[in-house]
Amino acid sequence: MTDLVLKNIGKTYPNGYQAIPSIDLVIEEGEFIVLVGPSGCGKSTLLRMVAGLETITQGDLLIKGNRVNDKEPADRDIAMVFQNYALYPHMTVRANMEYGLKNRGVPKEERQAKVTDVANMLGLDELLDRRPGQLSGGQRQRVAMGRAMVRDPKVFLFDEPLSNLDAKLRVQMRVEIRQLQRKLATTTLYVTHDQVEAMTLADRLVVLNKGKAEQIGTPMELYDKPATTFVAEFIGSPSMNLFDAMMTEEGIVLSDKTRLPMSHAHRGSVIWGIRPEHLQQSDEANADFSLQVQAVESLGAETLIHGLLEDGSGQPKPMVIRLAGPHLPEIGSYMWLIAPAKHWHLFDAVTQQRL
Amino acid sequence: MSVYFPQKKLPYLLVLPQLIITAIFFLWPAGQAVLQAFYREDAFGLSQQFVGLENFVDLFSDPLYYKSMLVTMVFSFSVAFLGIGVALWLAVMADRVIRGKMVYQTLLVWPYAVAPALAGVLWWILFDPNIGPIALFLDRIGLHWNHFLNGDQAMILVVISATWKQISYNFLFFLAGLQAIPRSLIEAAAIDGASSFRRFWDIVFPLLSPTTFFLLVVNLVYAFFDTFGVIDTTTQGGPDGSTNTLVYKVFKDGFIGLDSGGSAAQSIVLMAIVGLMTVIQFRFIERKVQY
Amino acid sequence: MIENRPWLKMFSHFILVFGVLIIALPVWVALVGSTQPEGSFNSGSVPLWFGDHGVQNWAHVLFAEAGSTLQIPVWHLLLNSLIMALGITIGKIAISIISAYAIVFFRFPFRGAIFWVIFMTLMLPVEVRIVPTYQVIANLNMLNSYSGLILPLIASATATFLFRQCFMSIPGELVEAARIDGAGPIRFFFDILLPMSRTNIAAMFVIMFIYGWNQYLWPLIITTDDTYYTLVMSIKSMLSVPDGDIQWNYVMVTTLLAMLPPVAVVVGMQKLFVKGLVDAEK
Numbered sequence: 001m002t003d004l005v006l007k008n009i010g011k012t013y014p015n016g017y018q019a020i021p022s023i024d025l026v027i028e029e030g031e032f033i034v035l036v037g038p039s040g041c042g043k044s045t046l047l048r049m050v051a052g053l054e055t056i057t058q059g060d061l062l063i064k065g066n067r068v069n070d071k072e073p074a075d076r077d078i079a080m081v082f083q084n085y086a087l088y089p090h091m092t093v094r095a096n097m098e099y100g101l102k103n104r105g106v107p108k109e110e111r112q113a114k115v116t117d118v119a120n121m122l123g124l125d126e127l128l129d130r131r132p133g134q135l136s137g138g139q140r141q142r143v144a145m146g147r148a149m150v151r152d153p154k155v156f157l158f159d160e161p162l163s164n165l166d167a168k169l170r171v172q173m174r175v176e177i178r179q180l181q182r183k184l185a186t187t188t189l190y191v192t193h194d195q196v197e198a199m200t201l202a203d204r205l206v207v208l209n210k211g212k213a214e215q216i217g218t219p220m221e222l223y224d225k226p227a228t229t230f231v232a233e234f235i236g237s238p239s240m241n242l243f244d245a246m247m248t249e250e251g252i253v254l255s256d257k258t259r260l261p262m263s264h265a266h267r268g269s270v271i272w273g274i275r276p277e278h279l280q281q282s283d284e285a286n287a288d289f290s291l292q293v294q295a296v297e298s299l300g301a302e303t304l305i306h307g308l309l310e311d312g313s314g315q316p317k318p319m320v321i322r323l324a325g326p327h328l329p330e331i332g333s334y335m336w337l338i339a340p341a342k343h344w345h346l347f348d349a350v351t352q353q354r355l
Numbered sequence: 356m357s358v359y360f361p362q363k364k365l366p367y368l369l370v371l372p373q374l375i376i377t378a379i380f381f382l383w384p385a386g387q388a389v390l391q392a393f394y395r396e397d398a399f400g401l402s403q404q405f406v407g408l409e410n411f412v413d414l415f416s417d418p419l420y421y422k423s424m425l426v427t428m429v430f431s432f433s434v435a436f437l438g439i440g441v442a443l444w445l446a447v448m449a450d451r452v453i454r455g456k457m458v459y460q461t462l463l464v465w466p467y468a469v470a471p472a473l474a475g476v477l478w479w480i481l482f483d484p485n486i487g488p489i490a491l492f493l494d495r496i497g498l499h500w501n502h503f504l505n506g507d508q509a510m511i512l513v514v515i516s517a518t519w520k521q522i523s524y525n526f527l528f529f530l531a532g533l534q535a536i537p538r539s540l541i542e543a544a545a546i547d548g549a550s551s552f553r554r555f556w557d558i559v560f561p562l563l564s565p566t567t568f569f570l571l572v573v574n575l576v577y578a579f580f581d582t583f584g585v586i587d588t589t590t591q592g593g594p595d596g597s598t599n600t601l602v603y604k605v606f607k608d609g610f611i612g613l614d615s616g617g618s619a620a621q622s623i624v625l626m627a628i629v630g631l632m633t634v635i636q637f638r639f640i641e642r643k644v645q646y
Numbered sequence: 647m648i649e650n651r652p653w654l655k656m657f658s659h660f661i662l663v664f665g666v667l668i669i670a671l672p673v674w675v676a677l678v679g680s681t682q683p684e685g686s687f688n689s690g691s692v693p694l695w696f697g698d699h700g701v702q703n704w705a706h707v708l709f710a711e712a713g714s715t716l717q718i719p720v721w722h723l724l725l726n727s728l729i730m731a732l733g734i735t736i737g738k739i740a741i742s743i744i745s746a747y748a749i750v751f752f753r754f755p756f757r758g759a760i761f762w763v764i765f766m767t768l769m770l771p772v773e774v775r776i777v778p779t780y781q782v783i784a785n786l787n788m789l790n791s792y793s794g795l796i797l798p799l800i801a802s803a804t805a806t807f808l809f810r811q812c813f814m815s816i817p818g819e820l821v822e823a824a825r826i827d828g829a830g831p832i833r834f835f836f837d838i839l840l841p842m843s844r845t846n847i848a849a850m851f852v853i854m855f856i857y858g859w860n861q862y863l864w865p866l867i868i869t870t871d872d873t874y875y876t877l878v879m880s881i882k883s884m885l886s887v888p889d890g891d892i893q894w895n896y897v898m899v900t901t902l903l904a905m906l907p908p909v910a911v912v913v914g915m916q917k918l919f920v921k922g923l924v925d926a927e928k
C-alpha cells in the first residue's frame with residue numbers, strides 16, 4: 001500500500017526563490033527513502049514540506065491517501081529527528097519523550113509504558129531522569145530518535161541526524177537506524193548529503209540537484225546505471241572518471257591516439273565514463289591507454305592512483321584508478337590500463353542524459 | 356530565528372497591553388510636551404496662547420540655561436570618569452587576587468541597590484557642616500566646608516554621591532571583561548618580556564576598550580537622568596544654580612516655576628539628547644553582538 | 647597567574663580593602679548615628695561608635711512615626727514601597743515577556759512599526775516628560791493611588807528588548823519540534839519558553855525590583871496623601887524641616903530601612919543579578 005505520495009510538489013519561497021520546481025514521488029509502506037544531494041539543493045525544504053513546517057506552494061501531499069497540505073504538523077502523524085536534535089533543554093529525557101503524547105491526551109500509564117519500551121530498545125533506561133545537557137552527543141541523538149519513536153507515527157522524517165557525530169559513532173548509529181527501521185517497518189524519509197550514508201541506508205534513493213530529482217532508484221540502480229552525469233559523479237567514491245569524447249562509426253574517440261571500439265547508433269559529442277574501481281592493469285599489448293602516475297594514496301586494503309591520461313593531444317586529462325591491495329608505482333612512471341566495455345557509461349554531451 | 360507560528364490574530368493580542376500602556380503614559384504625554392512647547396500659559400494657568408518657537412528662542416537666549424548645560428556637562432563627565440577610573444582600578448585588583456574574589460564582589464556590589472536619593476542623604480550626613488565627620492575634619496585642617504553656601508563644594512558632594520552608587524555597576528562590567536580576556540594572551544606578553552604595568556596598558560586596556568566605551572555612554576546617561584534624587588535630597592540645584600542640571604531644571608521650572616511652556620521646550624531638547632544616546636548605545640550593543 | 651610576587655598580591659588586597667571600607671563608610675556612620683539619642687548631634691560630629699538608643703530609635707521609626715513632619719510609621723511606607731516595587735516588577739515582566747514573544751515568534755503586519763513605538767519609550771524616561779505625564783495622571787484621576795504609582799512605570803522597552811534578545815537565541819528547531827509534538831503557541835509559551843527563560847526572568851525580577859523600589863521623583867509628585875508615600879521618597883519630607891532642625895537619628899534609621907530590602911535582594915541573589923546585568927548588555 002502506498003504510504004506517502006508527493007504529486008507535482010513545488011516550493012517557491014516568499015522572496016520569490018524557487019527552491020523546488022516540481023517533484024513526483026510515491027513511497028510504499030515501510031520503505032526507507034533517502035534524499036541526497038549537494039548543499040542547498042532543497043533536501044531540507046522538501047522534508048520540511050512533508051513535515052508541515054514549510055507551506056507547500058504547489059501540488060499535493062498525500063499521507064495514507066489523505067491530502068494533508070493544509071494540516072498542522074501535529075495532525076499529520078509524522079515524527080521528525082533534527083540535525084541539532086532540538087531536545088527541550090529544561091525537561092528530562094523522560095519528559096522530552098512524553099511531551100508529544102501528553103499533548104495528544106494519551107493517559108499517563110500508557111505514556112510511561114511506551115517510554116519504558118522505547119528506552120529499552122534504545123538502551124536509554126539509565127538516562128531517563130537526566131537532562132539533555134547531561135548527555136553525550138550520541139546519547140542525545142538516541143533521545144531524539146526515542147522521542148520520534150514513542151509516538152508510533154506513520155512516517156519518520158530525519159534531517160541529517162548524524163552530521164553532528166564523530167566518524168566512528170556515525171557508522172555505529174547508521175547501522176542502528178537501519179536495524180530499528182527494519183524492525184519497526186515505519187516509512188522513513190531521510191535527508192543526508194553523505195553518499196555513503198545514503199547508499200547504505202536506502203531502499204531507494206532520490207538524488208536532488210537544484211530542486212529537481214535527477215534520478216530515483218535503488219542504490220545499485222544508481223550505481224550501475226546513473227541516469228545523468230550528475231548522478232554518475234555524485235554516487236560512488238572516488239567519483240566516476242568522465243571524459244569528453246566523440247562517437248563515430250569505429251567507436252568512441254577519446255583522442256587521436258585513444259579509440260575504444262564500440263557500435264552505437266548515436267553520433268557526435270558524448271561523455272564517456274568509467275568508475276575508478278573498474279579499470280584494470282594490463283601489459284602494453286592489450287592496453288586501452290596509459291596513465292602517467294601523479295600521486296598515490298595507500299589505504300591498506302586498496303590503493304588510489306591519481307594520474308593523467310596521456311593521449312598525445314597535448315591536453316592530459318586527470319583520471320583516478322582504484323586497485324585492491326597495496327601498489328607502489330613510481331611517480332612519473334606509466335601504467336597500462338584496460339577499461340572493460342561492460343563497465344562503460346555513455347552520456348549525451350548536450351543533455352547530460354544516459355545514452 | 357526563522358521559524359514562526361502561523362497564527363495571525365494572537366500576536367496583536369500579545370502586544371496590546373504594552374501598546375496601551377505606551378500610548379497612554381508615553382505617547383500622550385510626549386505629544387502634550389510637544390504641544391506645550393509651542394504655547395505659553397498665563398500665571399494662573401487659565402489661558403493658553405500659541406507662541407510658535409518663542410519658548411525655544413527664550414530658552415536658548417537664557418544665560419541660566421547655558422549655565423545649566425555647563426553644570427550638567429561638568430557633573431556628568433566627572434561622575435563618568437571618576438566612576439570608571441575607580442571601578443577599573445578595583446576590578447584590576449580583584450582580578451589579580453585568587454581567593455576572595457567573590458567576597459570582594461559582594462562587598463562592592465551592594466551600593467548598586469541604593470536609591471540615588473538615599474545615596475545623597477548618606478553623603479550629606481558625612482559632609483554636613485554641623486554634624487558631618489568629614490566636614491568637621493576638613494574644618495580642622497583649615498578647609499572650611501559648607502556645601503549649602505559654596506557652589507563648588509555642592510558640586511563635589513553630588514558628584515561623590517552619584518559616583519559612589521555607580522562604582523558597583525562599572526566594577527561588575529570590568530571584572531567580567533577582565534575575566535573574558537584569554538590568559539594565554541597575557542602569558543604571551545609576559546614571555547615577550549612586558550612588565551605587568553606594560554601588559555596592562557598594551558594588552559588589557561585595549562581589550563577592555565569596548566567595555567569602557569559602553570560604560571562611558573551608560574554612565575553619562577545615568578548622570579544625566581537618574582541622579583535626580585541625589586540632587587533633590589541634597590542641594591536642590593543650589594546654591595545659586597551651581598548643581599542645577601538640565602533634568603532638575605525641567606522639574607523646577609515646570610513644578611515650582613509653573614512655566615509649563617518653558618519646561619516642555621526643555622523636555623523636547625532632553626528627548627533629543629536621550630534619543631541620540633540611546634541610538635549610540637544600541638549601535639554599540641548590536642556591534643558587540645556580532646563578535 | 648604569571649607572577650606570584652607576594653607583595654603584589656598584598657598590595658591588591660590592601661587597595662581592595664581600602665575601597666571596601668570607603669564605600670561602606672557612609673553606611674557605617676548612618677548605622678552608628680541611628681543608635682544615638684535625640685539631639686546628641688547638636689553638639690558636634692556624629693559619634694563613630696554605637697550609642698544606646700538603637701532599639702528605641704528603630705522601634706520608634708518603624709512602629710510609631712517616622713519623625714519630623716511625617717507622622718506615619720515606617721512600616722506603612724515599607725508596605726507601600728513593596729506594593730509599588732512588586733507591582734512594577736510583575737507588571738513589567740508580564741507585559742514585556744508577552745510582547746517580546748509576539749515580536750520574535752510571529753510575523754504580522756505592522757510588526758516593525760509596533761517594535762519602533764515600543765523602542766521609542768526608551769527615549770522618554772519619566773524624568774524628561776515629568777510635567778505632561780503628571781497632567782495625564784491628574785486627568786485620569788490617578789493621583790494618590792497605587793495604580794498611579796505603578797502603571798506609568800510599567801511599560802519598559804528595556805525589558806522587552808532583553809526578552810527579545812533572549813528569545814532570539816532559542817533555536818528555531820525547538821519551535822518546530824514543539825509543533826510536531828502538538829504544542830500550539832500558548833502551550834509552547836507555558837511549557838517550553840517560560841521554563842527555559844526562568845533564569846532570565848529571575849534576573850530581570852531582581853533588576854526591576856530595585857528599579858521599582860528606588861523610584862523617587864514619580865511618587866514625590868503624584869502623592870500628596872502620606873498614606874500613599876513610599877519609603878524612599880518620604881525621606882524628602884523628613885529632611886525639609888523649616889528651621890533646619892532635622893531629627894538626624896530618625897533620618898538615619900529611615901535611610902537604612904529604605905535601602906535594606908533592595909540591598910538584601912542584590913546580595914542574596916548576587917549570581918543571578920550579575921548574570922542578568924552583564925549578559926543583558928552583551
Ligand SMILES: Nc1ncnc2c1ncn2[C@@H]1O[C@H](COP(=O)(O)OP(=O)(O)OP(=O)(O)O)[C@@H](O)[C@H]1O
Pocket residue numbers: 013014015017019038039040041042043044045046193357
Ligand atoms: N526561508 C527561505 N527563503 C528563501 N530561500 C530559502 C529559504 N530557506 C531556504 N532557502 C533556499 O532554498 C534552497 C534549498 O535550501 P535547503 O535548506 O532545502 O537546502 P539543503 O539541501 O537542505 O542544504 P544543506 O545540505 O546545506 O542543508 C537554498 O538555496 C536556500 O538558500
Ligand SMILES: [Mg+2]
Pocket residue numbers: 043044045
Ligand atoms: Mg538542510
